[in-house]
Amino acid sequence: MEDKVHGAFVGEKINKVRWKPKDLIESDIFLTGSWDNETNQLVLWLYPPNEDDADIYPCTIGTHPHDGDVTELKFINSNTFVVSSSVGSVKLLKIDNKEPHLAEFKEMVSWDNIHYFSFGGSSPCTGLACFEEDIVSVGEDGRLLLLTARQKKPVRRIEGADSCSLRCVCFLKHNEVLTGNLRGQMKVWDLKSSTDKPASTFMLSGEQIGASCVMHHPTQRHMVLAGGEDGSLTVWDLRHNTFPVTLLSAHSDTVSELQFHPDRPEHLFTCSTSGEVWHWNTSSMSRHARLGTTDFPRDENPWLNSDVAKHRLEVFTLMPQLHKPVNSLDVNMNRIVCGCDNEAVYVFKNVVL
Amino acid sequence: MTDRRSSNLTYRHTDILNVSIFIAIATLRVRIVIKFTIRVQHLIDRGIYDLCLWRLGSKSYVKLKMDKARTFVIPDKVCRRAGLSAVWFPSNKLAAHAYRHVTAHSQDKYSEFAPCEAMVHLVRFDVMLFDPIARKLINESNGTFLAGQKLVAQAGGTDIRGELLKLSRQYRSIVRACLENLQSEASKIESSRKEVCLELVVIFYNVEFLWHLCEILYVDVIPGDVVLPQIMEWIKFHFFHYERQAKGILSGEYGSSVLDNGAENEPEYWNTIIGLVLQGRLDGARALLKLHSASPSEPFKSVDYVMRTMPQYSVFGGLSLTEFNMRWKGWQNETACKLRAGTFASRKELELIMKLMVGDEEAFLEVKDQCGTWYQFMASWLLYTEPTVKSFDLSYHAHQCIAKFGGISRLKHSDLILLALMESDLHQVIRLIEQTSENGWFAAHLTNLLHHCGCLKILDSQQGNQSVSLATNLHEQLLLNYGTLLMSHRSLWQVGISYLDHCSAEGRAHIEVLLPTLPLGSEARALKIIQVARDRDLHNIVASTSKIMGMRSYQQRRLGNALTWALRSQDAGFATYLANKFLELYSREGKFHSLDLLDNLGSCMLVSDRLTFLGKYCEFHQLYHAGEFRDAAALLVSLLASRLAPKSFWMTLLTDALPLLESNDIVLTSEDTYELLNSMEELLGEGQIPDFGDTPGSNKLTTVQDQSVDTNSVVEEKVKLIRLALARNLARSLNHEGCLVD
Amino acid sequence: MFEAHSINTEHKDLIHDVAYDFYGLRMATCSSDQFVKVWDQDEHENWNLTATWKAHSGSVWKVTWAHPEFGQVLATCSFDRTAAVWEEIVGESPVPGERGMKHWVRRTNLVDSRTSVTDVKFAPKSLGLLLATCSADGVMRIYEAPDVMNLCQWTLQHEVSCKLPCSCLSWNHSFSRLHHPTLAVGSDDSNTGNGGKVFIYEYSENSRRWSKTETLASVTEAVHDIAFAPNLGRSFHLLAIATNNLRIASLKPLVDSTVQSGHTRFDINMVAQFEDHTSTVWRVCWNITGTILASSGDDGFVRLWKSNYLNNWKSVAVLKGDGTQAQTDSSTPAVPGPSGGVATTSQSSTTRTSEETSSKWQAPVIKGRFQKMTWLGSDPPPPPIEKNKPFKK
Structure with a gap:
């Protein structure tokens, strides 16, 4: 396992890490956002996929200072990304990769102070979700904002979307968004409707377990996976959302990020604040389905079958448990990068899919 | 000592x-x-x-x-005249200000210094280790430290020296990586930052230098305790001036004409060869000698032969110590004979070199300056006099060499550490290392490693009877200091905690005191701090931090979020207070705030009676709006009957009952109606109807005279209405129930 | 090396007390000008004044913060014979992202004392919201807010007469369930014939009252300040006493099951006594881990004291207030580090570089009302000598 992992110490705690998307080929550049420093920064790293040389480590090709902690990073196309901050602002930046080893950041749009407390200064923006050029931002102030990359003025502002802090958000459809809050209350919002009320709500669990991350299945968007503060993973079918389809008590502490592989959705990757990075492989179940050895419909999502899921899931740990939280991970083809609180980034090459 | x-x-x-x-x-x-x-x-x-x-x-x-x-001088004009006072604040910072003490018995008036500039000076120690480049060292070495702790914990009784040696090498490579980064940074920039980088380079270079020797003498278990080969490696690794020069000469850097005429014309030629010989780099010396124009001639060939045939001790050489010594002595004697025979007399330089190789003291004194420092001298000396020297004999030789170099008074700090290492005076070593400028990193990690190797046990025996092991005490103290220092950094607190975790005596107490003082910042950070506390079963800190987050939300007038945190901290008092606030708001505005929260309280509402009431009352409204009037009515009655509702709210509940009482269907049974009547009478019987007033924390009591006309006629009206409705419903329900019986 | 950051508090007179909140991010200062000022540190480590108000009709002696669990609460005591409890109210933010106006309201005025109230301290939070005050007429009072969310209601729970005028008090914040809550009171009565000037009071659950359990008879001079050290794993408590000299007493609870009264008896020893200040010591303050003590004396110095792992105390640093602007020192320049590549000889020692570098004084950089200065302190320079050549091996 060790030769497949490359770790580099970067001198700052990494809160978010994302591969810079490249069409059709494996990306060799990733972006990190730090947190908990006096001045945080966004750093662009180059890590060419060189199989022979074991001594190649990621190297910095560009940095950009950031006000407050980096709370979320999302690429909307191959060289533009949005970044949200703990001082309540969201910025759209563009990467200018003029030379292979030198990149510059250019701020295109900045939405400042979109999250704030009426009695108390700025509020952190805790989550971003992107769908093409639309961006949804949620914050501790319980606000939900719809922004678009083209204009400075927010398209829609839902005040008081939640009476508690919102902690995560994801797009379900172009006009449908799912948010999760500190108490584990999930709300589905229809952005087309004019009322500021959610279309439906459900609780992650009977206890007050906060929602830490939420992600929809790449192909079947009614299926949603949510990670909880206690390390549990719940699978929901939004068509009948009173009870979760599956509840897995997975990690020993908060699931900090979960990502489906964009091209191979039977693979799921999760990381947690207990230092674990796991690879969930449901392809064997799909295989069995094709062979007709089990009795659930072939095109049914293996996650949605509660019985089988418990027995046929293969979970691999990608690296030995780290002594500090792993905050973020991102998948690109065969490579995974994760950023941790021990001020290091780890790249996993040749992940077996 | x-x-x-x-x-x-x-x-x-x-x-x-x-x-x-x-x-x-x-x-x-x-x-x-x-x-x-x-x-x-x-x-x-x-x-x-x-x-x-x-x-x-x-x-x-x-x-x-x-x-x-x-x-340390604080520039403050008033201080000089009045005096100075200082106060500590987290973490380990001082606030100093001018101060003149006044007792209660003096007059209360302006001091003689007024009006003056009252300054407060915030003073803090500058921690070199927090430099952005040195910081990488902190986390990387933290990983190695934890790996070491895990190794020791899982080892049981097995021998883990080999693994510990790997850890030691890892530490050294971390320091070297840091040095590389510092040097590349220093070469790129100009400004004062460059000075800082270079200072750090000096400090860490010495750290690695000393660590290396410590590794050789204490961590590595060398068979037969023949330390000299390793020491020579140590010297060769750190002092490569001569090797560089030799490379330069060999590669013809100094001009091809030199090579044509013979490299001896190169001014540093002989010095380089002697330097190489002193370091035992005989291959290099031989290569250089071959470049001499006269190299094919006799003295040169003898010298080459001598160098070629010098026995080198190696653990895997297959020779026992005695055998090796015999061979080596034989070789030396042979060479000495040749010297005496005058083989090398024709070339003064070659003679000197040969004299060195037979361990001639005078020759060594001649080249003393070339050795640079006393330990290089000592290593060279031992190489040619006692190649199988044991580690415990180093002390004697060290003193001899130090004397030749001007005595102990001329020793610098790092020299003293080297000396102490050779004298096996680990206590002294640690004491001296504690004074280095990298803020305790070196002392903490090295002592930790030595502790694992069991080297510190000798400290205990030296100190005689002590109830607490001195070694453990010292080892822990260093880790505690280092961990506490890291806790004072806004970002590195997690690393600090991991060190404090491994201090068995006082670590937990330190964590209990220091963890709560970490500023909470965003919720994400607060949740991480809470997680750290929870992992260590510090439940009082979890509760306290959640309460503080709740109070913060409350001050920001975010009741819903405040309640969420209050529930996390399981604080019944706070939950009750907030529930009361919600009820007050409802009374004032007629609608609920944070309904999404109140409708979904779940089982957490049970932490406080008032909150349970609030939750159930919201449920009542939910049922009512959903049209489930029977269930709504049952709930309402139970709230009153169980006395869960506060007296102040009964009026509101009874008012809520009105539409139910007057609905076309009989929703409330006679039992229920009796219950409601009871409650009404109880309320009125007390002669007053408490009102959920606007001012927080006060209960305005409005008296109602059943028959009075002027005061609170609205309330009076309501009472009348409710009574009427109750009577009517009672009649209806009794009638209906009577029919049923029939 | 020290780094310093100076704040001009704009009090019109000398500051009597500076208190930091639990996190060290908020600072309250009080002065003879009867004002209290509150400062907040922002993300860029700048201190901003967020509130200033006239708190009393006499000099304000002491100010102290309550534990953040109780909200943002301050208590002050003053020459005007009262002690007051204040709570912060935050106004609405005028602009999104900016904090609203903060102002402090008086929640209660404790007027029971007939003389100047000399000290006020909040109790450890595990006891609830408790406040102790002591006054010049020798009475120590303990107030409690039964409802911690209602700061307007305080009841006087205990009134204890110490018989001698009190000047200072200190709660023992580190007590476990095994020991009773303890409080130390010091008296600044200058008559040595009146006996010991430090009293230890203890609360007994059984009798529900505070009673004196020990008197430190060896301290007979006027005591101006006392402070219990935070106890992180010691089996005994340390009490620093500011009197005519600096003393540190250790109080070791005696585990004696035959003691029926329910009091803890202490084995009291003076572990250290320092005459360094050569004059009266006015203030003592422990750092958060209870490892370093700062003492301020009449000689105008602040001394920092630390004990090593063998429990021997010694002074590790001295702070001095000086009005003069120091001129650059012509002593040895810094030992040159290796140039470029790795050092071929380990030239400089590994001591703190400030030992060997000269004391550099930099002109203060004034940013508005804040001044940021960096200096490398050193001892008074040696007698002027001819320029030294750099140390070369």
């Missing part, structure tokens, strides 16, 4: 602290142009002495400071 004596001056240890003694040393008679300091270790570590030497005119002064307290 040895008493330090220099050849030039003597001094006595005394127990007088804080006395500066100026000794005009007429006896000194040494004209010293440079200023230097030496540190002297007291027998029982009562104090550290500073010996500073200055030249003043023709006399030299020695200032013997018995204490180590350094004075």
